[in-house]
Amino acid sequence: MTELLRATILHTAANPFRTEGALAFHADGGLLIRDGRIAACGDFASVIEPGIPVTDLRGGYLLPGFIDTHLHFPQLRIIGGLGHQLLDWLELHALPEESRMADLPHAQRIARTFTRQLAAHGTTTALVFGAHFAPATAELFRAAADTGLRLLGGMVFADRLLRPELHQTPDSAYRDGTQLIRQFHGQGRLLYAVTPRFALANSEAMLEVCQTLVREHEGLRIQSHLNENPREIEAVARLFPWAGDYFAVYERYGLCGPRAVMAHNVHPLAGELARLAATKTSVAHCPGSNSALGSGVFPLRRHLDAGVHFALGTDVGGGIGFGMPKEALQAYLVQRVAPEGELLSAAHLLYLATLAGAESLGLDGLTGNFVPGKAADLVYLRPPADSALAASLELAESPERILAALMTQASADSVGQVRVDGQVIHEGGMNDAR
Ligand code: GUN
Ligand code: ZN
Numbered sequence: 001m002t003e004l005l006r007a008t009i010l011h012t013a014a015n016p017f018r019t020e021g022a023l024a025f026h027a028d029g030g031l032l033i034r035d036g037r038i039a040a041c042g043d044f045a046s047v048i049e050p051g052i053p054v055t056d057l058r059g060g061y062l063l064p065g066f067i068d069t070h071l072h073f074p075q076l077r078i079i080g081g082l083g084h085q086l087l088d089w090l091e092l093h094a095l096p097e098e099s100r101m102a103d104l105p106h107a108q109r110i111a112r113t114f115t116r117q118l119a120a121h122g123t124t125t126a127l128v129f130g131a132h133f134a135p136a137t138a139e140l141f142r143a144a145a146d147t148g149l150r151l152l153g154g155m156v157f158a159d160r161l162l163r164p165e166l167h168q169t170p171d172s173a174y175r176d177g178t179q180l181i182r183q184f185h186g187q188g189r190l191l192y193a194v195t196p197r198f199a200l201a202n203s204e205a206m207l208e209v210c211q212t213l214v215r216e217h218e219g220l221r222i223q224s225h226l227n228e229n230p231r232e233i234e235a236v237a238r239l240f241p242w243a244g245d246y247f248a249v250y251e252r253y254g255l256c257g258p259r260a261v262m263a264h265n266v267h268p269l270a271g272e273l274a275r276l277a278a279t280k281t282s283v284a285h286c287p288g289s290n291s292a293l294g295s296g297v298f299p300l301r302r303h304l305d306a307g308v309h310f311a312l313g314t315d316v317g318g319g320i321g322f323g324m325p326k327e328a329l330q331a332y333l334v335q336r337v338a339p340e341g342e343l344l345s346a347a348h349l350l351y352l353a354t355l356a357g358a359e360s361l362g363l364d365g366l367t368g369n370f371v372p373g374k375a376a377d378l379v380y381l382r383p384p385a386d387s388a389l390a391a392s393l394e395l396a397e398s399p400e401r402i403l404a405a406l407m408t409q410a411s412a413d414s415v416g417q418v419r420v421d422g423q424v425i426h427e428g429g430m431n432d433a434r
Contacts, residue, residue, distance in 0.1 A: 003422070005031040006044050007057035007380065010403055011064050011369040012351040015359075017304060023347040024370070025399035031062055033376040036421035041370040060382035060416055061406060063350065064369050065124025066324035067357025070223070070263040070284035070313025072129040073140045073153070074098040074107075076114045078317040085294050086229035089318065090162075097317075098132060098156075099165050107136035111143035119147050119426035121322040122379030122415045125357065125367055127223055127261055127284070127313075128153035129195055132166040134176040141184040148425035150377070152221050152361060154195035155180055159206045162197070170205040177213050185217060189420065193221035198228075199236045199249040207253040214254060221361065222255050226262035226283075229295050233267060247272040247281075256281040261360050263313060264289075265303075266296040273306035282309045282360035285352070287330040289315035297338045298331075304342075311356035324353040325410045332407075346403035353407075375421050381406055382416035382428070389414060 009029030016022035030047030032040040040047045048054070074097060081093035101107050118126055130137030130153050137155040144151035157173045158166055168176065177194065185192035194210045196202045202210075214220050227233055227246050236246050243249045247268075250256055258280040265283045268276070276283065285298050303310050314320075314327050328349035335341035358368025367377045383389040389409035396402040406414075418426035 001422075002032070002034045002039070002052050004048060004052050004054045005033065005057055005062060006054055007060050007062045008402070009041060009062045009370065010350065010399065011041075012347060012355050013369060013371065015355070016345065016347040016351050022351065023399055023403070028058070029062065031370060031376070031378070033422045036376055036423065038370050038372050038374050038376050040372055057380055057382075057416075060380055061402070063122075063379050063381060063406075064354040065367070065377035065379050065418060065420065066122050066353050067311065067361070067368060068118070068123050068126040068314050068324060069261055069282070069311045069357045069360050070127060070286055071316040071319070073111065073114050074101045074131050074136070075317030076110050076117070079319070079321055081317070082292060085231070087231055089293055094317070095163050095166060099163060101131035101133050101136040102165065104135055104139070107131060107133070107139045108143075111136075111139040114140070115143040115147040115149055115151070116426075117322050118149055119418050120415060120428070121324065121412050122381070122418055123149075123322065123324060124377040124379070124418060124420045124425070125150040125361065125363065126152070127193060127221065127361060129197075129223065130155045132156045132158060132168070134180060137180060138183065141180075141190050145188055145190060148189070148420050148423060150189040150363070150367065150420060152191040152193045154193040154223070156195050156197050157206055157210065158197045158201035159203050161201050170203070170209045173206060174209045174212065177209070178216075181213065181217050181220065185220065191219065191221060192217070193223045194255070196224050196255065198225040198232070199240065199246065200232060207249070207255065210255055211253040220259065222257070222260035224250060224255065224262055226250070226265050227267045227272070228264035229293070230267060245269050245272050247275060251275065251279070259362050263315065264295060266290055266298055268299065268302070273302060273308055277307040280309070282311065284313035284360070285310045285331060286313045286315035286319055286327075287334050288320035288327055289318040291330065291334060292320055293318050297334055297341070300335055300342050301340060309356070309359060310352075311360045312352045323411050325407045328353045328407050346400050346407050349407045350403055377420050378418070379415060380417040381410050381414045383410065383414045384429075387414070
């Protein structure tokens with residue numbers, strides 16, 4: 001099956017923090033898809049081949065599908081719980097709602113909406129915290145498979161300090177984790193991620209179970225939280241007196257490395273940054289959540305200087321919603337006013353919402369931009385007629401200006417189509433802006 005999509009194309013061919021001119025732009029672009037893979041990407045005139053059907057999408061914009069490196073499936077309904085810091089917010093909003101995941105029909109309903117919302121916002125790949133319950137986590141994987149998403153996720157492990165109904169024992173976590181890995185890891189577009197909630201809620205026996213699972217199965221990912229909030233950091237220091245810092249707890253149990261993603265890292269020590277870089281552990285930067293929960297300002301420049309890789313996460317439901325352009329914009333806005341903030345360009349924002357995420361997940365050989373050979377994972381943005389975004393785009397001429405308009409204003413109502421492996425997983429209203 002070969003198809004040529006014709007539209008304006010934008011993607012990051014490289015990391016713009018390191019490479020000048022990383023933003024690739026084709027005003028009248030062609031994306032040639034063969035058997036779900038990108039066969040060519042360039043100016044339409046250079047890509048067209050005789051006899052190949054052309055899908056004319058002019059008037060809209062083809063971008064790589066967004067990649068969300070941190071969010072929580074059971075927290076769909078608690079987006080917007082403003083006014084609290086992390087530990088109080090967990091107590092008041094997150095944990096009571098997460099307890100409801102014991103109810104399977106509820107979990108099924110939330111899983112369906114959650115995965116559909118990811119697709120509806122143009123996200124094609126996501127690293128997701130499941131539920132504390134194995135059956136509910138299985139529903140997340142099933143819903144992702146039904147929706148067609150690339151989903152990496154896992155059952156959330158905890159054995160202390162939450163609520164009794166959310167705790168497992170290390171033995172039961174090992175059994176449930178093993179079963180879920182056997183059922184879903186490597187099936188279609190699904191991968192399993194070992195998911196200790198955070199050091200605070202996990203005994204050393206539980207962290208050891210995580211390490212065992214990672215050792216026993218090839219290709220698992222790892223996800224947790226790190227250095228989000230000062231009260232959390234103090235509590236972790238009290239619980240693990242032998243650990244020199246927060247990250248040392250995860251390192252002790254091998255929960256680091258190129259397949260590991262730690263969310264937040266708002267308050268790292270210099271030594272932690274050095275070791276995150278040395279172990280090639282990635283950070284999920286969640287600017288919406290960091291602001292909403294008052295966690296603080298992400299030290300972006302310190303991450304860059306230390307060579308720590310980071311990408312964006314929406315952190316639904318501590319965050320502000322599913323939209324990756326909105327999340328990227330939030331990163332820009334916070335950095336813009338932070339005392340030692342970076343001035344991010346639109347190309348940086350696109351990179352952080354796409355290719356950087358693929359790199360964090362070890363999937364950059366497969367997705368994240370339109371390099372030939374990769375999967376045709378894409379979002380087609382088509383702003384509604386009479387929208388402010390459509391008006392801004394009439395005037396925008398440079399690639400940076402077009403991309404800045406999209407990253408500032410594109411939300412779900414601008415998503416015309418979403419594909420994974422070239423297969424349509426979401427069709428929007430196909431707004432006619434012409
Ligand atoms: N740390 C432990 N659990 C959570 C959670 O659900 N959300 C956030 N933002 N941080 C956490
Ligand atoms: Zn989180």
